[in-house]
Amino acid sequence: MQYDVVIVGAGPAGLSAACKLKQLDENLSVCVLEKGSEVGAHILSGAVLEPRALEELFPNWQELEAPVLTPVSEDHILLLHSDNKATKVPGFFAPKTMHNKGNYIISLGNLCRWLAEQAENLGVEIFPGFAAAEILFKDNEVYGVATGDMGRNSAGEEKDSFEPGMELHARYTLFAEGCRGHLGKQLIEHYHLDNGKDPQHYGLGIKELWKVPDAQHKPGLVVHSAGWPLSESKSTGGGFLYHLEDNQVAIGLITDLSYSNPFVSPFDEFQRYKHHPEIKRYLENGERIAYGARAIVKGGLQSQPKMHFPGGLLIGDDAGTLNFAKIKGTHTAMKSGMVAAETITAELKKEQAEAELTAFSQNYRNSWAWKELHLQRNFGPAQHKFGNLLGSAYAFIDINIFNGCLPWTLNDPSPDHTGMLSKEQAQKINYPKPDNTLSFDKLSSVFLSNTNHEEDQPCHLKLADAAIPIQQNYLKFDEPAQRYCPAGVYEIIESEGQEPKFQINAQNCVHCKTCDIKDPAQNITWVTPEGSGGPNYPNM
Ligand SMILES: Cc1cc2nc3c(=O)[nH]c(=O)nc-3n(C[C@H](O)[C@H](O)[C@H](O)COP(=O)(O)OP(=O)(O)OC[C@H]3O[C@@H](n4cnc5c(N)ncnc54)[C@H](O)[C@@H]3O)c2cc1C
Ligand code: SF4
Numbered sequence: 001m002q003y004d005v006v007i008v009g010a011g012p013a014g015l016s017a018a019c020k021l022k023q024l025d026e027n028l029s030v031c032v033l034e035k036g037s038e039v040g041a042h043i044l045s046g047a048v049l050e051p052r053a054l055e056e057l058f059p060n061w062q063e064l065e066a067p068v069l070t071p072v073s074e075d076h077i078l079l080l081h082s083d084n085k086a087t088k089v090p091g092f093f094a095p096k097t098m099h100n101k102g103n104y105i106i107s108l109g110n111l112c113r114w115l116a117e118q119a120e121n122l123g124v125e126i127f128p129g130f131a132a133a134e135i136l137f138k139d140n141e142v143y144g145v146a147t148g149d150m151g152r153n154s155a156g157e158e159k160d161s162f163e164p165g166m167e168l169h170a171r172y173t174l175f176a177e178g179c180r181g182h183l184g185k186q187l188i189e190h191y192h193l194d195n196g197k198d199p200q201h202y203g204l205g206i207k208e209l210w211k212v213p214d215a216q217h218k219p220g221l222v223v224h225s226a227g228w229p230l231s232e233s234k235s236t237g238g239g240f241l242y243h244l245e246d247n248q249v250a251i252g253l254i255t256d257l258s259y260s261n262p263f264v265s266p267f268d269e270f271q272r273y274k275h276h277p278e279i280k281r282y283l284e285n286g287e288r289i290a291y292g293a294r295a296i297v298k299g300g301l302q303s304q305p306k307m308h309f310p311g312g313l314l315i316g317d318d319a320g321t322l323n324f325a326k327i328k329g330t331h332t333a334m335k336s337g338m339v340a341a342e343t344i345t346a347e348l349k350k351e352q353a354e355a356e357l358t359a360f361s362q363n364y365r366n367s368w369a370w371k372e373l374h375l376q377r378n379f380g381p382a383q384h385k386f387g388n389l390l391g392s393a394y395a396f397i398d399i400n401i402f403n404g405c406l407p408w409t410l411n412d413p414s415p416d417h418t419g420m421l422s423k424e425q426a427q428k429i430n431y432p433k434p435d436n437t438l439s440f441d442k443l444s445s446v447f448l449s450n451t452n453h454e455e456d457q458p459c460h461l462k463l464a465d466a467a468i469p470i471q472q473n474y475l476k477f478d479e480p481a482q483r484y485c486p487a488g489v490y491e492i493i494e495s496e497g498q499e500p501k502f503q504i505n506a507q508n509c510v511h512c513k514t515c516d517i518k519d520p521a522q523n524i525t526w527v528t529p530e531g532s533g534g535p536n537y538p539n540m
Contacts, residue, residue: 001167001168003031003168003169003171004028004029004170004171004172004348005018005021005028005029005030005170005171005172005173005344006030006033006144006168006173007030007031007033007176008033008132008173008177008181009033009034009181009316009318010032010033010036010039010116010128011043011112011176011178011316011333012108012111012112012115012316012330012333013176013316013317013318013334013337014032014174014176015032015039015112015115015116015337016057016115016333016334016337016338016341017174017176017315017337017338017341018032018119018124018126018341019057019058019118019119019124020338020341021124022122022123022124023057023122024342024345025345025348026122026123028345028348029125030123030125031124031126031168032116032119032124032125032127033127033145033147034126034127034128034130035131035132035511035528035532035534036128036129036532036534036535036536037532037534037536038113038128038129039126039128040109040110040112040113040116040537041535041536041537042534043108043109043112043537044205044207044293044294044535044537045108045109045294045540046108046205046207046242046252046327047105047108047111048072048100048103048242048327049068049103049108049111049328049330049331050102050103050331051068051102051103051331052331052335053331053332053334053335053338054066054068054331054334056338057338064118065114066114067106067110067111068111069104069106069244070104070105070106070220070244070245071103072100072101072105072220072222073218073219073220073221075099076088076221076222076223077091077098077223077224077226078223078227078278079226079227079389080225080226080227080228080229080231081227081228082228083228083272083275083276084277086225086227086276086277093396095379095392095396095399095400096399096400097323097325098325098326098327100222105219105222105243105244106244107244107539108540109538109540111330129531129532130531131147131148131528131529131530132146132147132177132183133145133147133148133149133165133527133528134146134183135173135183135190136169140310141310141355142173142311142312143169143170143173144167144168144169144170144173145183146165146166147166147168147531148165148528148530148531149162149163149164149165149530150162150163150530150531151163152457152458153456153457153458154458154459155458156458159456171348171353172311172313172357173311173312175187175312175313175315176316176318176333176337177318178294178317178318179202179294179295179296179297179317179318179322180295180297180513180516180517180526181314181317181318182516182525182526182527182528184314185516187309187312187314188314190309191306191309193305194303195306197302197304198299198302198303198381198411198412199299199303199413199415199416200297200303201256201257201258201299201380201384201412201416202256202257202295202296202297202298202299202416202517203237203254203255203295203296204255204293204294204295204296204484204486205252205253205254205295206255206266206267206293206486207250207251207291207292207293208250208251208252208290208291208445209248209251209288209290209291209539210248210249210250210283210288211246211247211249211286212282212283212285213285213286216249216281216283216286217243217247217249218243219244219245220243221242222240222241222242222243223239223240223241223242223282224239224240224327225238225239225240225241226238226388226389226392227388227389228273228276229269229272229273229276230255230256231388232429233261233263233427233429234260234261235255235256235259235260235261235269236258236259236387236388237253237256237388238253238254238327239251239252239253239254239279240254241279241282248289249282249283250540251282253266253270253273254296254327255269255270256298256384256416257295257518258414260419260420261420261421261427261429262420262421262426262477262478262480263428263478263480263483264429264480265429265483265484266484266486266514267293267442267445267483271438271440272431272439274439275438275439280438284438288440289448289538290448290449290538290539291440291446291449292449292510292537293486293487293510293514294510294511294512294513295513295514296327297317297320297322297329298322298380299380299412300322300324300325300376300377300379300380301370301373301374301377302377302410302411303320303412304319304373305319306361307319307336307360307361307364308356308358308360308361311355311356312357313343313357315333315336316334316336316337317329317333319336321335321336321369321373323372323376324379324380325376325379325395325399326372326376331369332369332372335368336364336369339360339363339364339367339369340360342363343360343363344357346359347359374404375399375404375405376399377404377410378394378398378404378406378408378409379395379398380412381410381411381412382394382395382410385410416517416518417518417519417522418520420480422476423476442487442488445487446488446508446510449487449535449536449537450535450537450538451507451509451534452536453529453533453534454529454530455507457529457530457533459504460509460526461506461526462525463523463524464522464524464525465521465523468521468523469490469492469502470492470501472521473521474500476520479502480518481518481519484515484518485515486510487509487510487512489506489508489509489515490502490505490515491503506529509529509534510534510535511526511534511535
């Protein structure tokens with residue numbers, strides 16, 4: 001199938017690019033591939049939306065009934081000192097990037113569903129349930145992607161239901177797969193797009209959606225927290241709690257994936273986080289209605305690869321456009337997609353369009369998205385270098401007093417998978433058992449993510465060396481995959497008199513990408529399973 005532009009991923013970046021392309025030139029043929037069973041099924045975010053990009057893309061978004069309904073009404077920052085002590089940080093001392101006046105609390109999944117509707121009204125073809133599995137190269141230029149085969153068994157053989165993947169050819173291919181895109185990772189490696197850049201950095205966000213009683217619900221309330229429980233293991237990250245419409249509360253904990261104690265379990269940290277009195281008071285007598293997890297990209301400008309290569313662009317979180325000083329990436333992802341669309345339409349108007357969209361770099365640099373990332377570039381590295389507390393103090397001076405204009409740039413040169421302590425060096429952590437009221441176990445949680453994969457298909461979690469999980473990771477780190485995976489995919493089976501066995505329950509995978517990032521030996525590669533497989537988030 002031949003298109004002018006093929007877009008991989010129906011997130012905010014991909015859909016904004018698609019809409020903008022058709023707004024600028026209705027004659028362009030544009031298609032979007034989405035691996036989830038429907039648009040929004042794999043989207044997980046906080047989410048507080050800064051509406052700037054939405055306003056530019058659809059100035060009449062209110063008239064078009066965008067699901068952006070709950071303006072932020074109150075903004076709290078808590079420093080959690082222990083499991084029962086907390087201090088509220090006065091708004092004046094918070095980095096101004098953490099202020100949310102003018103923003104909205106939304107479900108990003110629902111916003112993407114709405115963006116997809118707008119895109120289809122403009123004539124974009126959207127194919128949900130189709131994962132782009134392979135990049136098509138010719139003479140070192142990308143000319144499209146191929147979707148994965150459907151109907152192969154676990155040994156890779158064709159079943160009766162076999163349908164081969166299809167090739168989609170395009171003049172330009174935009175990769176908008178979100179954080180740690182599987183094809184984006186290949187492109188970065190193939191074209192050395194990260195030469196001279198810091199390694200990318202990540203957190204793992206685990207989120208639940210609760211329905212709470214009227215008396216505890218404050219529509220528009222935003223609460224962010226730092227400190228406990230991650231501080232106990234000297235890990236960093238932070239919690240969020242957003243009150244959106246219909247008595248819903250979105251609650252989550254982001255664990256920075258640079259943590260060094262192999263016994264840390266981000267899932268269990270999140271479960272105990274909900275027991276802090278300052279958090280619990282919003283959830284008590286409520287009902288948990290959804291669960292999910294997704295890695296978040298946080299390296300900022302210093303880690304952003306070159307975004308253009310012959311035949312296409314990396315946009316949104318596939319390239320790391322998130323602004324971690326705001327813990328927001330939706331508006332910048334959307335803007336990067338819109339700049340991509342403007343660059344493509346301008347290029348196609350030329351008599352001889354170039355395959356490599358080199359103009360994108362300057363166009364992106366001229367945009368407000370790049371400028372805000374530049375002004376707030378030191379936030380992430382300062383947090384890593386000095387810890388949450390001192391890092392925030394540094395951010396206050398850098399961002400509030402000097403408005404991001406200090407003439408230096410901090411770096412964070414250690415990749416997140418390095419620096420893990422051995423099991424002998426690290427302190428073991430005994431997490432409390434779930435009470436099944438506020439806290440739960442992994443399996444009942446994964447159940448709420450509606451995750452589903454065809455069981456008899458090739459495993460989509462590839463080990464470069466099948467011996468490493470036991471012979472290296474288990475012996476040295478007690479195989480941290482057992483704990484960092486928020487869906488219980490990786491297990492060590494120990495039976496008496498037998499060698500321990502590494503088991504992969506691939507059908508539970510919620511596509512968060514943490515294993516691809518955090519494995520100390522970089523032995524695990526996440527590849528796309530059959531299209532439609534994975535979580536089915538209602539409105540995360
Ligand atoms: C826990 C958490 C909290 C966050 N909170 C906020 C917040 O409050 N405010 C904010 O602005 N931002 C927040 N973010 C960040 C925000 O969600 C992202 O920056 C934003 O979603 C990035 O958009 P994107 O389009 O680049 O990628 P994504 O939203 O990740 O979308 C990528 C899409 O591509 C699809 N896809 C991936 N690979 C393929 C493939 N090979 N083939 C086909 N389809 C594919 C995916 O299924 C997905 O639908 C948060 C993120 C997390 C994880
Ligand atoms: S297997 Fe990997 S990508 Fe899947 S849920 Fe576990 S850590 Fe995330």
